[in-house]
């Protein structure tokens with residue numbers, strides 16, 4: 145069947161850099177409820193509307209479309225004592241906020257003396273990306289899924 149409002153779409157995806165070199169390949173299919181439920185990017189819905197299983201397309205995602213643009217205020221220098229052990233440059237770790245608020249995943253940029261510089265931006269923030277999508281399945285959404293505005297079952301929500 146065709147992708148239209150109130151269908152559940154299954155996709156395989158490959159995320160690549162601006163030249164198309166793969167960065168991330170979905171190991172599990174991506175599923176979403178089609179029809180403006182904000183389950184996925186509007187650009188994806190527009191590209192897939194009316195398409196059938198087997199359809200493949202590559203979308204250019206500008207900085208800020210899939211991931212937020214870079215926020216330089218998320219680059220911070222912290223005391224080494226804030227970390228349970230000295231972190232390695234290039235590693236990603238969850239760092240606990242000063243007041244014990246929910247941790248943010250950061251990338252360690254530099255360890256120098258007693259200070260550690262971390263970057264809280266998503267590694268793909270601010271980059272132009274290529275997203276290749278292959279439609280692997282389309283089905284009618286259930287009344288319950290429409291009511292909840294998301295997909296249930298395999299690869300969807302469980303509750």
Ligand SMILES: [Zn+2]
Nearest residue numbers: 292294296301
């Ligand atoms: Zn639900």
